[in-house]
Amino acid sequence: MRCLAVHLPRLSTDRLSRKSAPSPDEAEAPFAVWAKLGGAERLTAVDVRAEAAGLVPGMAVADARAMRPALRLAEADLKADAELLGRIADWCRRFTPLAAADPPNGLLLDISGAAHLFGGEAALLAEVERRLATQGFAARGAIAPGPALARALARFSRRRHVAEGASGEELEAIAAGLPIAALDLDAAARQRLDRAGLRSLGDLLARPRAPLTARLGEEAMARLDAIACRRREPISPRFEAPDFMAERRFPEGLTRQEDIERTLRGLARELCLLLERHGVGARELEAVFYRVDGAVAHIETGTSRPLRDPDTIALLLRERLAVLAEEGLDTGYGYDVLRLGAARVERCDAPQEDLGLGKIDLAGRENARENAHDARLDDLVDRLGARLGPRRVLRAYPQASHIPELAVALRPASGPAPAAVEEAAPPPYLRAGVPARPLRLFERPEPIEAVALTPDGPPLRFRWRRLLHELAAYEGPERIAPQWWSAPENAATRDYFYVEDREGGRFWLFREELLGRESRPPRWFVHGLF
Amino acid sequence: MRRRIAALEAGGAPAPAAVPRDEGLSRLLDPGRGGLREALPARPTDAAAAAGFAFALALSRLRLRPQGGIVWIAEDMAARELGLPYGRGLQAAGLPPELLVLARTRRPRETLWAMEEALKSGAAVVIAESWADAGAYDLTASRRLALAARRGDCAGLLLLPRAAGAAQRFASAAEARFEIAAGAPPPRAEGAPRPLPGPPIFRLRVVKARGLVGAFDAQAWRDIVFDHQEAEFHGAPFHALPRRASAAPVDRPALAQKRAFA
Numbered sequence: 001m002r003c004l005a006v007h008l009p010r011l012s013t014d015r016l017s018r019k020s021a022p023s024p025d026e027a028e029a030p031f032a033v034w035a036k037l038g039g040a041e042r043l044t045a046v047d048v049r050a051e052a053a054g055l056v057p058g059m060a061v062a063d064a065r066a067m068r069p070a071l072r073l074a075e076a077d078l079k080a081d082a083e084l085l086g087r088i089a090d091w092c093r094r095f096t097p098l099a100a101a102d103p104p105n106g107l108l109l110d111i112s113g114a115a116h117l118f119g120g121e122a123a124l125l126a127e128v129e130r131r132l133a134t135q136g137f138a139a140r141g142a143i144a145p146g147p148a149l150a151r152a153l154a155r156f157s158r159r160r161h162v163a164e165g166a167s168g169e170e171l172e173a174i175a176a177g178l179p180i181a182a183l184d185l186d187a188a189a190r191q192r193l194d195r196a197g198l199r200s201l202g203d204l205l206a207r208p209r210a211p212l213t214a215r216l217g218e219e220a221m222a223r224l225d226a227i228a229c230r231r232r233e234p235i236s237p238r239f240e241a242p243d244f245m246a247e248r249r250f251p252e253g254l255t256r257q258e259d260i261e262r263t264l265r266g267l268a269r270e271l272c273l274l275l276e277r278h279g280v281g282a283r284e285l286e287a288v289f290y291r292v293d294g295a296v297a298h299i300e301t302g303t304s305r306p307l308r309d310p311d312t313i314a315l316l317l318r319e320r321l322a323v324l325a326e327e328g329l330d331t332g333y334g335y336d337v338l339r340l341g342a343a344r345v346e347r348c349d350a351p352q353e354d355l356g357l358g359k360i361d362l363a364g365r366e367n368a369r370e371n372a373h374d375a376r377l378d379d380l381v382d383r384l385g386a387r388l389g390p391r392r393v394l395r396a397y398p399q400a401s402h403i404p405e406l407a408v409a410l411r412p413a414s415g416p417a418p419a420a421v422e423e424a425a426p427p428p429y430l431r432a433g434v435p436a437r438p439l440r441l442f443e444r445p446e447p448i449e450a451v452a453l454t455p456d457g458p459p460l461r462f463r464w465r466r467l468l469h470e471l472a473a474y475e476g477p478e479r480i481a482p483q484w485w486s487a488p489e490n491a492a493t494r495d496y497f498y499v500e501d502r503e504g505g506r507f508w509l510f511r512e513e514l515l516g517r518e519s520r521p522p523r524w525f526v527h528g529l530f
Numbered sequence: 531m532r533r534r535i536a537a538l539e540a541g542g543a544p545a546p547a548a549v550p551r552d553e554g555l556s557r558l559l560d561p562g563r564g565g566l567r568e569a570l571p572a573r574p575t576d577a578a579a580a581a582g583f584a585f586a587l588a589l590s591r592l593r594l595r596p597q598g599g600i601v602w603i604a605e606d607m608a609a610r611e612l613g614l615p616y617g618r619g620l621q622a623a624g625l626p627p628e629l630l631v632l633a634r635t636r637r638p639r640e641t642l643w644a645m646e647e648a649l650k651s652g653a654a655v656v657i658a659e660s661w662a663d664a665g666a667y668d669l670t671a672s673r674r675l676a677l678a679a680r681r682g683d684c685a686g687l688l689l690l691p692r693a694a695g696a697a698q699r700f701a702s703a704a705e706a707r708f709e710i711a712a713g714a715p716p717p718r719a720e721g722a723p724r725p726l727p728g729p730p731i732f733r734l735r736v737v738k739a740r741g742l743v744g745a746f747d748a749q750a751w752r753d754i755v756f757d758h759q760e761a762e763f764h765g766a767p768f769h770a771l772p773r774r775a776s777a778a779p780v781d782r783p784a785l786a787q788k789r790a791f792a
Contacts, residue, residue, distance in 0.1 A: 377599055377631070377653040384633050384644055392634040396617030396627040408617030413631050434729055435622035435758065439582055440613035458724075467575065472715045473727040500727040504712030505575055529578035529613060530730060 001232070002115065002143060002164065004095075005150035006107040006128060008088070010138045012045040015084050016074050018136040030068055034061045035076035044076045048138070081105075087296070088137070094290040094337045095128065097245070106154070108147050117249075122161060135294050148226035149175060152182040168229070175228040176202025183223050189216060201227065242286065244278070245341030246270035253292040253334020257325060260289075260335065261318055267340035268313040281306025281348030287317055290337035297335075299324065301386045304378045304414040306348035312379060319386035381413045390414050402480060404441065404496075404527065436498070438508040438528030445510070445525035452511070452522075458497045459509065464526050469501040477511075498530070506530035554742050555752065558706060559763050561591040564685045565705035565740075566649070566676045570697040572711035572733070577612055577691035579712035581659065583732045584687045585615075586756035586763070588655040589624060591685050593761040599629040599654040605641045606634065607661035608691060624758045638662035642671050645686060649675060652682030659689040664700070672702035679705075697737045698748065707738040713753050729755050 008014070012033040030050035032043045041061040043050075050071065055064050064071055085101045092099035095118070098110035111124060118124040125141050132139035142153035144162040149171065153159055156178050162171070178201045180193055192215070198204060204212060204224060213221050225231045246267045254260050264287065275281060283306060287299040299320045307313060317340075385393040394410040397418055401407050411418065450459035458474040476497035494510040501507070508528035557563075567587070571580040588600050602615050617627045631654070635641040638660050645658040660667065667690065679686050693700060697709035713731025718724065731753050736746040754763050 376651050380601065380648055380651040380653045381631060383647055383651075388633060388635060388640065388644065394632045394634070396620075396630055396632065398617065398621070398627055404616075404618065408627065410617075410632065434727060435619055437619040437622045438613075438616055439585060439619040439623065440578060441616035441619070442613040443609070471724065472718065473725045475726050498727060500715055502714060503575065504714040504731065504733075505578065506712070506727065506730060528616060528619070530582065530619075 001110065001145060002112045002121065003145065003147040003150045004109040004111045004121075004125065004128065004141055004143050005102070005147065005154040006092075006109070006132070006139050006141045007151075007154040008085075008105045008107070008132070008137055008139050009155075010045060010047055011085065011105040012076060012081050013047040013050075014137045015081060017047065029070040029072050030055060031072045031074070032064060033074050033076045035078075078104075088132075090296045091290070091294050092128070093288070093296075095124065097242075097339075102151065106151060108151065110147075111143070121164075125160065131294070144174075144229075145171065146226060146229040146232070148223065149229055152178050152227050156182045171229045172205060176200060176205055178227065180204075182227060183220055185216070185220055189220070242341030242343050244271060244274045244280075244282070244345060245339055246274065247337060247339035250334075250336050250338075253331070253336045254338070255331040255334040257321070260331075260338070261314075261321065263338050264317050264321075264340065265310065265314040267338060268310040268317070271340055271342060272308050272310045272313065275308045275342060275345065275348075278345075279347060279349065280342075280345040281308040282313070282342035282344070283307070283346050284342065284344040285313060285316065286341050286343045287320075288337075288339045288341075289335045290339075291331070292333040292336050295330075295332065297324070300343070301382070302390055302414050303382050304385075305375070306346040307382075308348055312382075316382055316386045319383055323387055385412070385414050401483070403483065404437070404480070434498075435530070438506075438530045440530075441508075441528040442526065445527045448509070448524050448526055450509070450511075450524035456495065458499060459524060462509070462524060464507075469499075469503075469505060469507070471499055472502045473500040474498065480510075496527070554739075554746060555736070555754075556763075558736060558739050558742060558746075559587065559590070559754075561587075561594045563705070564679060564683055566672065566679045566686045566688065566703070568688045568690060568702065568704045568707040570690050570700075570707065570709050571694045572697075572709050572735070574691070574694045576711045577689075577694065579730070579732060580691065580708075580710040581612060581689055582730060583708065583710045583734070583756075584657050584689050585620070585623070585625075586732075586758075587687055588657055588685070589758075590756075590761045590763065591655050592625070592629070595655075599631060600625065601631045601633060601648045601654045601656045603633045603635060603641055603644045603648070603656070603658040603660075605638065605658075605660050605662075606636050608659040608689075609634065611661075612659070612691060624761060638666035642667065642675065645688065646675055646678045649678040649684045649686045650682045652684045654684075656684065656686040657689065658686070659691065661692050662690060663692060667702070669701055669703060672704055676703045676705065697735070704738065705740050706736065709735040709737055711751070729757075731755055 013031055016033070017031065028049070030053050031047040032050045032055060033045040034041055035044045037044075043055060043057050043059045043061065043064055045057055046055045050068070053068050055068065055071070061073065082103060085103060085105065085107070089099050089101040089107055092107055092109055096109050096111050096114040100108045102108045111121070115121040115124045118127055121143050125143055129139050129141055140154050142150050142157070142160045144150035144153055145164075145166065149162065152175070153162070159174060162174060166174075180190060180199060180201065182201060185193070201224065205228060209221070222231070248263055248267060254263065271282070282303060284300065284302050289297040289299075291297070299317060301316050301320050303316070381393055390412045393413045395413040395417075397409045397411055399407055399409050409418075446464065448462045448464040450462035452459045456477060458471060458476060461468055461470045463469070474497050477495035479493060479495050481493045482491035492512040494512050496508060496510045499507045499509050506529065507526050508530065509524060510527055511522045511524050513522050569580045569584050571577045592598055592600065604614055615630070615632060617630070620630060621627050633644050635644055641658055641660040641662065645656055648654065648656040675686060675688070688704070697707055700707075711733040713733045715728065732755070733751050733753055735748065735751050737748050739746055754765060756763055
């Protein structure tokens, strides 16, 4: 395993200096970030100039001000730092799909088998550092056979590259040269070791193991072993690399929408070959675009059935891309890496080919046509979902509830139907050609002004949206009480009326009465229209 | 000549020289007819009736294609004004909920796009409700939809609640355009108790019908009723208004299962 670790020593200050270019007279001033640590205001990060001026993280803000009156200060924002680090990790996936953020200010890349794409490990290391530097990040990288060693080298050593075939002794020798700080011990333990005259990892590695374990604890020893590459330690990538993916790299960035679409089509074809070889179909697709200048754009889209047809995939992605384009797809200097992956796959057997024997019974053909129809509807659902968003393409599932708004659940149509379909009460009452439930329901009932003749009767007239409606015919009341087992404190009973007004408008009204507080005048609502 | 060409374009046989009025209507409402149709309410308050008519039309077509479905495209603004299609209501009116796909759109442009996609795919009957004005829904847009409907051999119905009353001064490439109003209940004798509501009556005016030129008087209103059990339109009234009686049990689930397209 080959591992590339990157250390971003000035992540917090770089983040802020990148964001706002200081005015010329301020540009020369040292810059530092501070935070409140244990009741005292202390520096947490310093930029190059501040470091040159002798400021170090951990110093009290007052002291730093005293030393450098021109010091510019900003408050630390750990969340923004972490977010930025995550985004840099995303960006690093252009080098290898296995890239992870290593908080608070590092990155780990598994570059096994990826370095040759960039002309060898040394060239890759230089490329990573150069690209980060052009984006305004101070970065130091190191490549080693284990993540812990690479990480320690990037932070505490001048050595930047451990050759591929290094033996165990060589690795231990390299680890031995690192300072104790590489172990990340707490202050007390560090002090103890310091007092004992132990300054480097070599001093620890030379000691007998048992007493050291007793002093430092298992965890620190495990870290020591990891740095010396005595045990393997996998890195956890920020995103799992999809099992099925295809990618293209371009020396020059792509800027034209057609080119991007054509490339995606090509990638879809490659991906489908891969999927077919494994007998699966994609349920979730993810396309990632890496821009030359570091921005990363994601397109994700789900499908309602396992999909392995390049044209359909390309069509879906085009819809998503169209949405991006509407929002303003900023191609900048262009995209130089395009990657298409199937994030989730499901088994998908190839449809049985018609052997042309001409002996297909009618039922079979009928079935095939029905399947084709289902496939078309599924494709349509996917396409609509890709453009409108999957939460806007819905299917209605009846629920076992008598509360009108809970009797139907709208769920994304691309998702699976709820496993346990609740047996719904049979609602389709028809009386003389009149459905008993309205065709349209308001998302929230609209209050109306109504006057009823009798306390439990329908309103004689009511005013809804500033229009007066006179009652001509009605049916009701149908009392719907709240579900007593889950009713909130102020739940109310509703008496529903099916009402026709003089003009022929048909409404579903209800009168709401608070349980136990019947003395209050009832409130009236329009809940639906027929 | 022009009439014959129009009829051929609509995919039918050449129209006979004169179509009797009611035969014309039943041909127009023939569920086998595909293409793009529009429904406009006569007054803003009739928007719900127009939507009900659209649904009835889709339902009657669905009976011919039992394996089909309904794609209902509801724009946010229309949903705010009219509410969303209610699964239980549709179920009560004879549409099994699993046949419905509800797509919610934000803008008229999205609605028209979604409708075009749905028509092109030919997968289902398409109902779209759009708050579009003349700027968004013009000749070009309607032409695209009409072509998509023809390509997918599909029936689409566009509901334009915002254009209430504008059916007569409005140009589009649709096959047919209806202006819909809710049929008023018959007047009640003084002092009589308020009756039960009868079946909904649609007052209908055919403003445009390609291939059936001259069969309709664009000024004439006619009343029709949709029979949910047979999924057919009838001339109104096919039921006398029921008199008020004590409520009988009305849960009749067997009826739903007996539905024509079960």
